Amino acid sequence: DVVLTQSPLSLPVTLGQPASISCKSSQGLMYSDGDTYLYWFQQRPGQSPRRLIYKVSNRDSGVPDRFSGSGSGTDFTLKISRVEADDIGVYYCMQGPQWPPITFGQGTRLEIK
């Protein structure tokens, strides 16, 4: 199974400051069609997960442009340019091409300092 390793697992950030979360895969996530299937989800406290980013760098509708995804191969990053209070929660990466099973990273808890 593909293992996704996120770091850090806890991320205290001052409001207005940037934040960065890493997701490293044990196998490459590029499919034979040339696309790379790595996703990011946000789970706010008490809510279900919400897809933020698909195929590495594409923001979902309604996702602020403060959020950006990047990476290739086995190394991926989610960045928030200026953290707002609404961003508090847990962020998960998920891989697609090497399935089943679908696998998720352990999650990174973003909190405000």
Add this chain to the structure above:
Amino acid sequence: QVELVESGGDVVQPGGSLRLSCSASGYRFSCCGMHWIRQAPGKGLEWVAVIWHDGSLTYHADSVKGRFTISRDDSKNTLYLQMNSLRVEDTAVYYCARDIGVVSPDLDLWGRGTLVTVSS
């Protein structure tokens, strides 16, 4: 509006059974594959099972294989998860999710979840 609503969660004893439902609305249910994903209290996300858009194929995680069965009834716009021989470690919030992917799973819509507690 487009949404998924899970139901059926309950408190059940070890060895017991439960059937979860996920009702879809606001889109053509038969378009898409569907998944169950669970989250134990205070833990991360664990994929449980998938069913193809036409019901032709299913996969289950090793942790539930032989005990859980995913199914769908497109006439009722409903996804199911039959859970047998439940264990304490199956305690979790169970989410259903829509899969719009073509070559890879792409979970773009999630329900709010239903809580299953396995305890004596």
